[in-house]
Amino acid sequence: MPQTGPLTPCPECGAPANGAETCTDRYHACLALEYPNPAYAQVHHFTVLAYMLQHPSQLSAAGWQAMKQLLGRFLLEGISPTRMRELLQKQMQHKSFSMVKGEPMPPPTWHWRKTILDVRLGNAEMYCADVRAWAESVHNDIQT
Numbered sequence: 001m002p003q004t005g006p007l008t009p010c011p012e013c014g015a016p017a018n019g020a021e022t023c024t025d026r027y028h029a030c031l032a033l034e035y036p037n038p039a040y041a042q043v044h045h046f047t048v049l050a051y052m053l054q055h056p057s058q059l060s061a062a063g064w065q066a067m068k069q070l071l072g073r074f075l076l077e078g079i080s081p082t083r084m085r086e087l088l089q090k091q092m093q094h095k096s097f098s099m100v101k102g103e104p105m106p107p108p109t110w111h112w113r114k115t116i117l118d119v120r121l122g123n124a125e126m127y128c129a130d131v132r133a134w135a136e137s138v139h140n141d142i143q144t
């Protein structure tokens with residue numbers, strides 16, 4: 001049987017290989033659930049930020065810091081997805097840095113306690129709880 005899934009840990013977040021899917025595969029599966037389903041989409045901002053923070057190879061150092069701050073803010077303030085979109089748009093208009101250009105983000109060196117592979121897709125309630133727990137775990141990991 002040919003193996004198509006990952007056989008080594010994720011090079012970015014270190015999620016253990018499960019031989020079935022990569023973090024990117026899981027991320028796309030999450031987005032595919034969120035786009036058409038409002039029940040899943042309530043945690044979309046956490047999915048994106050937690051995933052980007054754990055996979056920063058596409059981000060500049062300044063972009064990574066901006067996402068870190070946004071995630072902290074969303075968790076502490078319990079911000080609504082609508083308000084979050086407004087803030088993100090505002091940030092894009094007034095940004096004094098690029099999310100992707102400039103000094104690259106050096107790969108994080110800490111050990112993540114949760115990754116996107118810990119998020120269960122089974123139903124919306126489970127999914128939202130898992131995404132939130134994952135985002136909180138990422139937030140806690142990056143404070144150290």
Ligand SMILES: [Zn+2]
Pocket residue numbers: 010011012013014015023024054055115
């Ligand atoms: Zn990963």
